Amino acid sequence: MSKVCFGVDVGGTTVKLGLFQADGQVMDKWEIVTRTQEKGKHILPDIAASIQAKISEKAIEIQDVAGVGIGVPGPVKEDGTVLNAVNLGWGIFNVANELEKLTHLKVKAGNDANVAALGEMWQGGGRGSKNVVMITLGTGVGGGIIHNGEIITGTNGAGGEVGHIHVEDSETDTCGCGKKGCLEQMASATGVVRLAKKALELSDSPSLLRNGEISAKAVFDAVKENDALAISVAEQFGKYLGTALANVAAVTDPEVFVIGGGVSKAGSILIDYIKKYYVLRAFAACKETKFSLAELGNDAGIFGAAKLVL
Incomplete structure (x- = not known):
């Protein structure tokens, strides 16, 4: 055998x-x-x-x-x-x-x-690449950095903790890590819901999001229906995550970002919003970094x- x-x-x-x-x-x-x-x-x-x-x-x-x-x-x-x-x-x-x-x-x-x-990297959305950053958008935001086929662990095993990159100075709620303004608070499934609820409070414009339970799926389903308020939430989400990944790229210079987790089920439309802001803010040499959806699921x-x- x-x-x-x-x-x-x-x-x-x-x-x-x-x-x-x-x-x-x-x-x-x-x-x-x-x-x-x-x-x-x-x-x-x-x-x-x-x-x-x-x-x-x-x-x-x-x-x-x-x-x-x-x-x-x-x-x-x-x-x-x-x-x-x-x-x-x-x-x-x-x-x-x-x-x-x-x-x-x-x-x-x-x-x-x-x-x-x-x-x-081995058998999924990063197959064929040796330099991969994976972002998992679930209840939180997880990350993993692969350089030349090897995991970057770091001194304390905290390499790739991209969910705790600071992205918002004005945030008053506390993240699970104890800090305020983490990417996880903005770009996770729960983060998208928070952004949507704030948008609904600040606006009285009609939206499909007023009709039922708010979830990340509901937000991106509404985006696909051209719902203006949902689109504004997707723009915010894309700005936070795209900017954070431009910063990650300046340090790691990956060949591909693989986006996984429950939120990624929204499909390629999700990548469109992330990439829009990534390209705006990425270092020139990193602008062509590829984005793909995870393929292996659970x-x-x-x-x-x-x-x-x-």
């Missing part, structure tokens, strides 16, 4: 696992519940047991397993040390070493957003985790 490996993506509710061939072919994928009770002490033993069960089920020889890659929601240092994964109840400890002891396999660990970026994490060990 040719080499295989496991990719693990630990979320607050479920752990996604995948069994991969070395060429990126998925042989199997499944999920287990994330047991966060008792400070998350069951999570790694549950993952190890699930991997061992799959090795037995598929009759895989241990020497044919290249290793296990794991992405976790929190800063992860180069050596596999997690610096607090609050959603999981974990404090500071070396997740790679602990999982190695439990599985007797080589383990590499990374931050979940960084690992998802690696997955998109599987980006397991793909990237697998790539960590290959």
